Amino acid sequence: MVSPVAKQTCAISAVLINMLAQGMMLSYPSSLLPGIRAADSDIKVDLNTASWLGSVVGLAAIPGFLISSILMDWRGRKMAHAIIIIPGILGWLLIYLGASVTSLIIGRLFTGFTGGASVCLGAVVIGEYSSPKNRGTYLNLKTASVCFGGMMIHILGNFYHWRTVALLSLFPYIISLVIIFTWPESPAWLVSRKQFEKSKNAFYWLRGRSEEAEKELYELIKAQKDKPADINNSSFNEKVVQFLKKFTRKDFVKPVVIIMFSGLLLETCGRHILPAYALQIIVEVTRDNSQSFYYTLALDIIITISAIFFSVLVKICKRRTLLFVSGFSALFILFSVCTYLYLVSKAIISNNYTWIPISLFVLYFILANLGCTPIPLALLGEVLPLAHRGSGSAVAGLTMSLTFVVVLQITPYLLQSVKVYGTFTAFGSAMGLSLVALYFILPETKDRTLQEIEDYFNYGRFRNEEKLSNNEEDEKMKMII
Template sequence: MLAGRYWLVLWYASIPLRKHAPSLSSSAWTVSGVLLNMMGQGMTLSYPSSLLPGLKDPSSTIKVDLETASWLASSVGLSSMLGFFISSFLMEWYGRRLAHALVILPGASGWAIIYFSQDVTTLMIGRILGGITAGATVTLGAVVIGEFTSPEHRGMFLNMKTAAVCLGNTVMHILGHYFDWRTVALFAVLPHVLAFGIVCTWPESPAWLASKKKYDESEKAFIWLRGSSEESKQEHNQLVNSQRDHLTNDKKTFAQNMVVFFKKFGRKDFVKPVIIIFFGAVLLEACGRHTFPAYASVIISEISGSKEQSFLYTLSLDFIITASALFSSVLVKVMKRRTLLFSTGIAAIAVLFGVCGYQFLVVKSFIPREYTWIPLTLLVLYFILANLGCTPIPFTFLGEMFPLAHRGAGVSVSGITMALNLMIALKVTPYLMESIKFHGTFAVFGGTMAAALLALYFILPETKDRTLQEIEDYLNYGKFKDKKDEEEEVKLKMIS
């Protein structure tokens, strides 16, 4: 039922668009392929909530200790780094469509390997393959949405990636409660299979075609995706003109390409997006986006003191988190990115410290444990606030911040950053939970969130309703160009 409601929201979100652009349904169709992959990513990341309890069961034929369990959970973070690298090269060499289709294959194979596994090594291989797809699709998905959708609706679609991940978490927790971990692995293949079928129907990215000097094909793909309105034609003309200014006829050797790559670290329009995405990745992991689904049953059991009721509490939180992520996709259309991020982020940190403080008093026996509804209600409020801004908006950075000339290299460098943050978060969380319990663990996360938000406050531009070309100009010149600037630039070119 939840999955049906999610796709219903996606369909209704496209209705206003169809009034203004007949091809909006085409954009929504391409985005649905990305969202199915994001749902698969959510299932991959939250799979430890089903796998680890099954392996720790006395009747399990595969035995694990705490160290092995932590590696099974965090291995997807390490292998996602490889996924980021693979996707960055594939998307530059073969285009967005073929790259997206190819990177789905490791994830689908990984679930099959997990189903047939008989030892920890085979399980680890399956998890590693799943991590490759998880890492590759998160960056490719952001790039596809950024290049395939219009500026006024790009933020909404990018935010829906987070809602799709939340939906995957919810589905995984439901399946893990009613089925064993092997059967769950079979169900988890379905989102990847459906996504693969949709990706095969996509056109190629207009931006990638333009970067390869295929301007006629780029125009046809742009019209298929965005319609033939005057506004769309103007945006495509800006894209083509920008590429003609940047491209040369020189073919570079591998050594020359490596020199060009390292020179990017001296360019402001490359370094600044990397820094923004770094702090966005820190914020994303610190708010518990990936750690909570993976260890949800442990966290809820500690707060409630009841393992029997932890499933109901976890499922309720999943529904609320998914609903808030969907609502964020609406808010991002009416609110500025910065306003939404910092207002909800500051409120979320305040609530989180309230939860940690209350749980600390419970552990120290200053407050009786039976009032579990208080910390659980605060935790619900925290995740609502976090999923309105801190969780979805960092994902939009990947689709908006990098200029086309740096997009492949930027995805690689950002991928390392995001993968390391994910691996560290998943790796250290079980140890933190063991040593300083829930209240200490999330107090550390809350302090990290505050530091990341403070850094983003000073470096993050407002990108709402801005085209990718306008954002690129901002990163180069420190301001968004207005019509007067563009007219002056045209005059200078004519004089020269």
């Protein structure tokens, strides 16, 4: 008999493979841009066009977030996840076959759409399909998958033409799509549609019938039983009014604000800057183009291993402890390496010790990948209440996409004008602001059920689980589940 953990892992592997594909998409400029800017390239681009090829995926992520949030509420998590993968497949084909900058941009738009659509949707799927004890590990393996995808692109880009790399990037999406069709529908989505019998069957398939699972199912159904079904035949104007009213509800506003600061932290800690501009950054720091690939590969390996290590560590330590200890430590290291590079640029100290900034950057990205990168992505699957997961994902996705676009759009100009030390000083300042804000507003979510977290945002505290200590309460539970 297949264990619930094995079933959860099999289902969630589709999300993790999809996130691996996202890492490949984000890091692809490190293969594409040097290739098309080479003297013998059949497609010519200037700096401005190159920056857009790197950052345009952020613009495409905006409709990706919005459409996936609609699909996840309308068609369910399973069908939504299958649908959003299709544009990614088409995008890589366009890039592989593209004969002009227009084709490349359209291809990047399609892959960016899938990448953006899968961020919140993948987190929601993991949150709803996994048990509280395993949820943190699965959510943080998303980050490890993205890191591994970036490393794969850097390796493939060193040995193959950028068109071949685009073709190879198709396969994770295809594998993910096949696995998705083996899923049951999300128990939480079925409950929101008042399909209690189907929800129970899906829940038991994923989670088994342990006492903890029974209690969680009871709390989930009890919380939704008296609410109206999440099916709405209202007019467009009425839906807009209902959406705007959400901004007056604390169980919507608080999680969205947390995700907004988390998104700012994610982008400014360098999570997407390094994969896209790794070679350029390494060359400037080491002043040696011949060894840049090996430095980049070593950094990729270390970052990926640290992300995997965090996925284990998160089962032991509290989320807040990991985030703030690693975050503020990473910030100190970042400002230290920026100071060192500034002093080198002014010839105050020698530039012969390139191992110093490289070592500091390695330490920084290890620390950043222990908290600043994985926890913001994990929060997408934890803090949004069931009634707001679609609309909340849309708002969160919009703000995160805009932040992503701005960061990747200005990065090449910052690297050219204020160099690596100035670029990371600016981003580090925004990173520090995000950490301070989250220190005051982020609750501890470790080992909490999604219903308990939802109750926190409604009541301002975690309520104790009900103790079903008498026969009357036992009978109520049996009637519900």
